[in-house]
Amino acid sequence: MSMSSHVPLPALKKSLSVINAESLDRRVLNSFLKRVAAEGVGKVQIHNVYGQRYIGTGLNNGLEIEVHGTAGNDLGAFMDGPSIVVYGNVQDGCGNTMNNGLIVVHGQAGDVTGYSMRGGKIFIRDSVGYRAGIHMKEFQNTRPFLVIGGSTGDFLGEYMAGGVILVLGLNSPHGEEFMARFVGTGMHGGLIYARGEMRRVGTGAEISDVEEDDMDQIEGLIKEFCCHFAFDSDGILESTFTKVIPSSRRPYGNLYAR
Amino acid sequence: MKTHIIPEYCVDIDEDRCNRCKACIEQCTYGVHHYDVKKEAIISRSEECVNCQRCVVFCPTEAITVRKNRNSYRENNHWTQAMIVSAKRQAETGAVTLVGMGCDRPGFTYWDNLLLNASQVTNPSIDPLREPIELRTYLGKKPQKLNFAFNGGEAALATELAPQLCVETPILFAAMSYGALNLNAHQALAKAASELGTYFNAGEGGLDRRLYGYGEHLIVQVASGRFGVHPEYLNIGAAIEVKIGQGAKPGIGGHLPGDKVNEDIARTRMIPPGTDALSPAPHHDIYSIEDLKQLVYALKEATDYRKPVAVKIAAVHNSAPIASGIVRAGADILVLDGFRGATGAAPEIIRDNVGIPIELALASVDQRLREESIRNEVSLIASGGIRNSADVVKAIALGADAVYIGTAALVAMGCTLCQRCYSGKCPWGITTTDPEISRRLNPEIASRRLVNLVRAWSMEIREMLGGMGMNAVESLRGNREQLRGVRLTDTELRVLGVKMAGE
Numbered sequence: 001m002s003m004s005s006h007v008p009l010p011a012l013k014k015s016l017s018v019i020n021a022e023s024l025d026r027r028v029l030n031s032f033l034k035r036v037a038a039e040g041v042g043k044v045q046i047h048n049v050y051g052q053r054y055i056g057t058g059l060n061n062g063l064e065i066e067v068h069g070t071a072g073n074d075l076g077a078f079m080d081g082p083s084i085v086v087y088g089n090v091q092d093g094c095g096n097t098m099n100n101g102l103i104v105v106h107g108q109a110g111d112v113t114g115y116s117m118r119g120g121k122i123f124i125r126d127s128v129g130y131r132a133g134i135h136m137k138e139f140q141n142t143r144p145f146l147v148i149g150g151s152t153g154d155f156l157g158e159y160m161a162g163g164v165i166l167v168l169g170l171n172s173p174h175g176e177e178f179m180a181r182f183v184g185t186g187m188h189g190g191l192i193y194a195r196g197e198m199r200r201v202g203t204g205a206e207i208s209d210v211e212e213d214d215m216d217q218i219e220g221l222i223k224e225f226c227c228h229f230a231f232d233s234d235g236i237l238e239s240t241f242t243k244v245i246p247s248s249r250r251p252y253g254n255l256y257a258r
Numbered sequence: 259m260k261t262h263i264i265p266e267y268c269v270d271i272d273e274d275r276c277n278r279c280k281a282c283i284e285q286c287t288y289g290v291h292h293y294d295v296k297k298e299a300i301i302s303r304s305e306e307c308v309n310c311q312r313c314v315v316f317c318p319t320e321a322i323t324v325r326k327n328r329n330s331y332r333e334n335n336h337w338t339q340a341m342i343v344s345a346k347r348q349a350e351t352g353a354v355t356l357v358g359m360g361c362d363r364p365g366f367t368y369w370d371n372l373l374l375n376a377s378q379v380t381n382p383s384i385d386p387l388r389e390p391i392e393l394r395t396y397l398g399k400k401p402q403k404l405n406f407a408f409n410g411g412e413a414a415l416a417t418e419l420a421p422q423l424c425v426e427t428p429i430l431f432a433a434m435s436y437g438a439l440n441l442n443a444h445q446a447l448a449k450a451a452s453e454l455g456t457y458f459n460a461g462e463g464g465l466d467r468r469l470y471g472y473g474e475h476l477i478v479q480v481a482s483g484r485f486g487v488h489p490e491y492l493n494i495g496a497a498i499e500v501k502i503g504q505g506a507k508p509g510i511g512g513h514l515p516g517d518k519v520n521e522d523i524a525r526t527r528m529i530p531p532g533t534d535a536l537s538p539a540p541h542h543d544i545y546s547i548e549d550l551k552q553l554v555y556a557l558k559e560a561t562d563y564r565k566p567v568a569v570k571i572a573a574v575h576n577s578a579p580i581a582s583g584i585v586r587a588g589a590d591i592l593v594l595d596g597f598r599g600a601t602g603a604a605p606e607i608i609r610d611n612v613g614i615p616i617e618l619a620l621a622s623v624d625q626r627l628r629e630e631s632i633r634n635e636v637s638l639i640a641s642g643g644i645r646n647s648a649d650v651v652k653a654i655a656l657g658a659d660a661v662y663i664g665t666a667a668l669v670a671m672g673c674t675l676c677q678r679c680y681s682g683k684c685p686w687g688i689t690t691t692d693p694e695i696s697r698r699l700n701p702e703i704a705s706r707r708l709v710n711l712v713r714a715w716s717m718e719i720r721e722m723l724g725g726m727g728m729n730a731v732e733s734l735r736g737n738r739e740q741l742r743g744v745r746l747t748d749t750e751l752r753v754l755g756v757k758m759a760g761e
Contacts, residue, residue, distance in 0.1 A: 027559075030559055053552065053555070053556075054556055054559045057556055057559040057560055058492075058556075058559055058560025058561065058562075060489050060490075077559075078487075078489045078556065078560040080488065092543070093543050093552070097487055099488040099489055111543075112542055112543045115542060115543050116483075116487070118488060118528055131542050134542050135483060135484055135538075137485075137529060138528060139525050139528045139529070140525075142528070155542075158538075159483070159536050159538060161527075161529040161530065161533065162528065162529065162530065186536055186538075188529070188530065188533040188534065188536070189529060189533060249532060250532075250533055250534050252513055252534055252536070253534065254353060255354055256354050256355075256356040256513075256603075256605070256680075257347050257348065257350075257351040257353035257354065257355050257356060
């Protein structure tokens with residue numbers, strides 16, 4: 001498994017395109033992104049983003065996108081390869097069904113962050129809303145990662161079939177105590193890590209011991225997180241962590257009479 | 259716990275006819291038959307029999323008879339045999355009773371109460387053997403009006419048309435997933451759709467990469483579990499269908515049993531092999547019409563607005579206003595799946611009690627969209643319980659642009675409606691994912707059967723259209739004057755928008 005395939009974006013070596021999105025319709029903005037990527041532009045800076053939806057949705061190239069402002073819903077949905085760094089908050093559905101690539105958010109994210117992610121990585125500096133990481137998937141070496149610096153709403157990682165979620169709880173009003181309810185309900189694959197203590201999980205999920213392998217994985221993700229946001233990783237790594245795993249491969253195996 | 263359930267079927271083997279070839283043992287995937295060395299005879303355990311007729315068809319001496327067990331509980335008009343069995347099974351397992359295929363109870367089929375018109379004297383009927391009758395149909399948004407640009411003597415279309423699906427006959431293969439069906443069945447549907455100039459729907463589970471070559475005839479489905487959905491997949495298909503609901507199980511999700519999730523299916527769905535594939539009841543990014551619009555447009559963005567996006571819902575009480583919302587959410591095609599719609603697995607209680615018949619939902623949706631002057635914004639596909647070409651014609655007269663067939667396609671391939679698709683043991687090799695049993699379905703032959711079925715129906719549709727004096731299926735769409743009702747109440751006739759026969 002490649003833990004550090006994505007390091008912070010390199011300095012501007014690629015050809016750069018700058019756009020002012022202030023009064024741009026999202027469809028115009030996205031067709032611009034597709035066009036410049038096709039023309040061989042390597043990096044796009046988008047300024048004055050005011051909630052335009054679908055930035056980077058369906059893009060399948062190596063474009064690097066910098067978003068300055070507040071990105072709207074479905075940022076990077078169905079995305080397959082690009083990297084997006086947002087200097088601001090993002091709304092709902094960030095990385096929805098994303099296949100590959102990187103999303104780094106210097107702010108917070110709304111509901112259903114990383115819904116059904118299939119690959120790539122998402123780093124959110126602050127907190128996320130409800131239903132983050134539901135239905136994340138993996139197969140063999142294709143594995144998605146979702147790292148949340150703050151806290152999360154309820155239903156985190158429901159029905160997870162794969163992938164890794166790490167919640168750091170930094171700046172959480174509840175300290176290191178994990179407050180979200182129904183975590184990992186119905187999960188049948190994947191892993192959820194949280195810094196500090198987690199008292200309750202959803203049906204079908206269970207708390208398990210953090211092993212050495214887990215710590216390696218957690219450490220790699222935290223270092224990467226800290227690199228993106230210029231945090232000190234040593235302090236965070238001193239904490240204890242909780243691990244949530246599926247309690248069964250078939251959480252609803254006995255629900256039906258056949 | 260000793261079971262109190264009595265066998266539903268009895269298997270009789272005529273000892274004189276039986277030549278002990280053991281084909282029945284080989285063919286039965288439920289382990290009904292075994293050879294008793296001492297008795298030198300085939301012995302059958304009737305309690306395991308599901309009446310799939312596989313052994314009967316493959317017995318070279320016609321020695322086997324499967325019949326309904328003459329024993330039954332003392333059933334009455336309120337407590338039927340099936341209800342007693344279901345209660346007993348639940349008492350023994352404490353579990354939800356699972357079934358395959360569509361609702362099999364009487365009383366919910368309106369097709370049989372609708373009769374078609376034919377021309378007599380005043381307008382001549384058309385002979386489809388002599389004259390062309392057009393079945394080609396375009397599915398997608400149609401403009402309110404067409405604008406033309408005139409340049410000298412030349413006129414060119416100035417209105418930008420929304421993307422359309424072109425079907426050579428108004429029959430498409432309904433969503434059946436990879437996992438519910440095996441690769442051979444998917445390939446048979448794909449091949450047949452290509453040959454017929456129509457489409458197959460891969461259902462929620464993605465498509466095995468070996469079948470990507472059939473992309474031009476593929477409708478990809480995006481459902482709540484998002485299994486098999488990635489940008490490349492969205493782009494190889496001809497259209498995208500967002501599945502909100504399904505007629506067999508409105509309001510609930512789906513669980514593909516882990517026994518059916520082999521390595522190939524696990525790879526395609528991106529889940530661990532052997533685990534249940536869980537599709538939750540709602541899409542967790544869709545809690546409103548506005549959210550649906552967001553997904554519809556996310557899919558359009560991801561495919562550069564080049565593909566029609568369909569939204570499929572189960573026919574339920576308020577289908578008409580919901581349909582209006584879906585059209586306004588940007589759907590190009592609306593799929594209505596009725597009460598008879600089938601499935602690989604559904605709780606029996608949901609299948610047999612939730613939702614409404616397709617005929618009523620279709621009529622009310624078509625009517626509502628017309629009243630709101632948005633019928634042109636969407637094409638309607640009726641689905642769930644279409645058994646023959648007359649059902650297709652009646653559906654179109656009630657307002658459908660085309661229909662989906664699922665069960666009929668499976669029957670063409672070999673299905674005998676034994677209703678055990680979820681068991682993974684399909685003796686006809688269609689819904690099993692066991693590699694050995696799957697070999698029973700030859701995709702070439704199955705595809706030929708599918709092509710034959712749809713060609714035969716298409717010919718019959720031409721006959722019926724010609725009989726009504728029409729030379730294009732377009733003339734029939736929503737043309738309820740061509741329908742009359744029998745054995746229906748005034749209210750039923752009003753909802754269907756159909757006159758009583760004789761009126």
